[in-house]
Amino acid sequence: MPVSEPVSRIYQRPFLKWAGGKYSLLPELDRLIPAGKRLIEPFVGGGSVFLNSDKHESFLLADVNGDLINLYQMLTVVPELVTEWARGFFEKLNDDGGYMDCREDFNQQKMAGPERAAAFLYLNRHCFNGLIRYNLEGRFNVGYGHYRAPYFPAAEINAFVAVSRRCVFINAGFRRTLTLAGEGDVVYCDPPYEPLPGTAGFTNYAAGGFTWEDQKDLVRCCVAAHQRGARVVISNSTAPRVIELYEQHGFDLHHVSARRAISSKGSTRETANDIVAVL
Incomplete structure (x- = not known):
């Protein structure tokens, strides 16, 4: 079956960093x-x-990845709450110590629902190279990325939320x-x-x-x-x-x-x- 040539258009970037993203x-x-x-x-x-x-x-x-699906589901249902939590993490925890504290609370299952979703977004944008990696015990184990001013993807989150109404997310x-x-x-x-x-x-x-x-x-x-x-x-x-x-x-x-x-x-x-x- 013949296929068309690539179409020239502007594509929407996702709000997460993703190794192997398309x-x-x-x-x-x-x-x-x-x-x-x-x-x-x-x-x-x-x-x-x-x-x-x-x-x-x-x-x-x-x-x-249950953390990814939780983030997508929470943004679909309570986007403002997730965004508020995430902004707080970005503003208060942009250093090595804050990152490690957040990662430990995340791995100790001390967060749930919207807060955990926001923490996953924070970890993704602050960890080394945006890698999503877990050890055999299921603990997120990527180190701190040492970025000067990690970008908060507000516009990209809004674009996701607009599409999410037509989506079903399953783990x-x-x-x-x-x-x-x-x-x-x-x-x-x-x-x-x-x-x-x-x-x-x-x-x-x-x-x-x-x-x-x-x-x-x-x-x-x-x-x-x-x-x-x-x-x-x-x-x-x-x-x-x-x-x-x-x-x-x-x-x-x-x-x-x-x-x-x-x-x-x-x-x-x-x-x-x-x-x-x-x-």
């Missing part, structure tokens, strides 16, 4: 993700894709989420990328990581969703076994360029080739 890939994804009644994202992450969709009426957005893995996909749905999957040969990759975004068996299960679940009538799009690395896996299951493969944003130095962030697989 903001830089939006022109390519915009032309490859088909229109449909509902967009389903089993790995919603920072949310660049759904925030910029004008092809879908509603959204089912899932992630295994779930991809297997459960994809069972909900069927006729009229479009599925976009952005799983942790399969490491290229000779590299370590970054798969400990949630405790337990993301294994090769998970990659294969994801494809099986996507094929089943397609058989129920859903259109499916997956982005991933160009690891040879990923390409082979997608080809074996009948995906059309598109090679696209993406700017990596996980290096701590902007000058060393590089352009890499990604795969966008369409079924």
Whole structure:
């Protein structure tokens, strides 16, 4: 099926920093993700894709990270309260000690609801490089980023809130989420990328990581969703076994360029080739 050329437009940035976020890939994804009644994202992450969709009426957005989903849900229900808490953290805790105190209270489960949501936003914008990483005990363990004046993303939060009324957010893995996909749905999957040969990759975004068996299960679940009538799009690395896996299951493969944003130095962030697989 022919696809259109990337469309020139201004895209909305998400309010979270997100390693592996798809903001830089939006022109390519915009032309490859088909229109449909509902967009389903089993790995919603920072949310660049759904925030910029004008092809879908509603959204089912899932992630295994419960703190992320709590933030999204709280902003949907009580945005003013979350924003008020977050502004307070930004104003009072912009130093190493304040950051570590907040992180400890967060890990000790001393916060709930809107306050915990605001703390997660604060930690994301103040931690090293915006990484979201947990240890095996489920504790957020990213160090302080030492930024002089972290940006408070008020406009980006407002843009999210405007779209959130058409969204359902669930804390779930991809297997459960994809069972909900069927006729009229479009599925976009952005799983942790399969490491290229000779590299370590970054798969400990949630405790337990993301294994090769998970990659294969994801494809099986996507094929089943397609058989129920859903259109499916997956982005991933160009690891040879990923390409082979997608080809074996009948995906059309598109090679696209993406700017990596996980290096701590902007000058060393590089352009890499990604795969966008369409079924």
